[in-house]
Amino acid sequence: MTVTQLKYLVAVDDHRSxxxxxxxxxxxxxxxSAQVKKLEGDLGVEIFDRSTTPVRPTDxxxxxxxxxxxxxxxxxxxxxxxxxxxxxxxxxxxxxxPTVAPxxxxxxxxxxxxxxxxxxxxxxxxxxxxxxxxxxxGQLDAGILATPVDNPDLTERLLFRESFVAYLAPEHRLxxxxxxxxDQLRRExxxxxREGHCLRAQVLDICADMGWDEAEPPALRFExxxxxxxxxxxEVKGGMTLLPRLILHGLSxxxxxxxxxxxxxxxxxxIRLVHRRASxxxxxxxxxxxxxxxxxxxxxxxxxx
Numbered sequence: 001m002t003v004t005q006l007k008y009l010v011a012v013d014d015h016r017s018x019x020x021x022x023x024x025x026x027x028x029x030x031x032x033s034a035q036v037k038k039l040e041g042d043l044g045v046e047i048f049d050r051s052t053t054p055v056r057p058t059d060x061x062x063x064x065x066x067x068x069x070x071x072x073x074x075x076x077x078x079x080x081x082x083x084x085x086x087x088x089x090x091x092x093x094x095x096x097x098p099t100v101a102p103x104x105x106x107x108x109x110x111x112x113x114x115x116x117x118x119x120x121x122x123x124x125x126x127x128x129x130x131x132x133x134x135x136x137x138g139q140l141d142a143g144i145l146a147t148p149v150d151n152p153d154l155t156e157r158l159l160f161r162e163s164f165v166a167y168l169a170p171e172h173r174l175x176x177x178x179x180x181x182x183d184q185l186r187r188e189x190x191x192x193x194r195e196g197h198c199l200r201a202q203v204l205d206i207c208a209d210m211g212w213d214e215a216e217p218p219a220l221r222f223e224x225x226x227x228x229x230x231x232x233x234x235e236v237k238g239g240m241t242l243l244p245r246l247i248l249h250g251l252s253x254x255x256x257x258x259x260x261x262x263x264x265x266x267x268x269x270x271i272r273l274v275h276r277r278a279s280x281x282x283x284x285x286x287x288x289x290x291x292x293x294x295x296x297x298x299x300x301x302x303x304x305x
Contacts (some may be wrong), residue, residue: 001031001039001042001043002035003071003072003075004035004072005035005036005038005111006040006068006072007025007072008021008025008027008032008035009036009039009047009064009065009068010065010068010069010072010137010138011024011032012032012048012055013035013057013065014137014139016054016055016056017054018032018033018036018055018258021059022271025174026212029040031273036048036086041206043064044061045058045060045061045064046058047060047061047065047119048060048061048241049061051213066143069138072138073099077098087283088118088119088121088282088283088287089116089118090118090119090120090243090284091120091121091122092119092120092121092122092141092142092279092281092284092285092288093122093124093134093139093140093141093142094122094123094124094140094142094143094288095119095123095124095125095126095131095134095135095140095142095143095146096123096124096125096126096131096144096287097125097126097127097131097143097144097145097146097228098125098127098226099129099146099193099227099244099247100144100146100244100246100271102125102247102250105123105145106191107295108291108292108295109121109123111182111291111295112180112287112288112291112292114193115287115291116284116287117286118285119287121288124140128145128146128147131143131144131274131275132149132151135154135274136151136153136178136277138276141275141276141281141284141285142274142285142288143273143274143275144159144272144273144274144282144292145271145272145274146269146270146271146272149274151292153276153277154274154276154277155275155276155277156273156274157273157274157289158270158271158272159270159271159272159273159289159292159293159296160266160270160271160293160296160300161269161270161271162244162245162246162268162269162271162300163244163245163261163266163267163268164203164242164243164244164245164262164264164266164267164268164269165243165244165245165248165259165261165262166180166185166240166241166242166259166260166261166262167230167231167234167240167241167242167243167255167258167259168234168240168258168259168260169234169235169237169238169239169240169258170235170258171238172189172238172239172240174240174258174260175258175260176249177260178260179260179261179263180260180261180262180263181262181263182184182262182267185240189199189238189239189240190203190239190240190241190242191230191233191234191239191240191241192230192241193226193227205240215277227243227247230243231243231255234258235258241295242267242300244269245299245300246296246299246300248299249299273285273289
């Protein structure tokens, strides 16, 4: 049994395909398949049911794969000890919500890797479920989320509190106001992200406080998966949408002129860093958080928790 065999095993489970697992591991499929087959022979058990598409682990296979992930985590821990606990180096895989400061993240990634040349940062835009799954499978070292995670294997660190702003069409009934109130929102002209985005749920929570019932037939004519699309819809079709404040960092002056803040109490969301309790990348994660918060502080100095 080798570490390479365990990596191949986990890759097949992650991708549910021998060919895609081989692509991920940068080896040929026959080579990967042979190593997995050899491992099955050494253990005397069939790990994958190859008669299904996609391939699935057997009951015994699921237990073996779970243990293999733990072994690979311990191997990574050994590597960290060899390289030194104070060194910010190696690969750091982070999952980030698409709605968390995309413009700041671009600048942030450049600055962080420039400051720590030995660090290879891999950032993936994922929704909440994808980030949690990636953490549980060991595919991610950390995730930046906007909702609490109730999972005993994960721990979270509160980073900052971000308020929402309204983005209005030029002819919107509220465009003449410098600030607006939550109770001035109207269901019929509010554009939302599509189902599955936590920002959608947060906006609906805000609306629920005003007595809106999501089960009622909505006047929403379109639901998008991207904030940029929502802003374009507002500009072309009218109405309004709610945006997290940090998105303003990348907006043109013309677009900023369409933004209105809310009166107190402002609707807010809390951004947090989530990682496995037994994370071996603490030093790199600390460097990640410190630099990320430094950039957030430039935009919203009072937001840091």
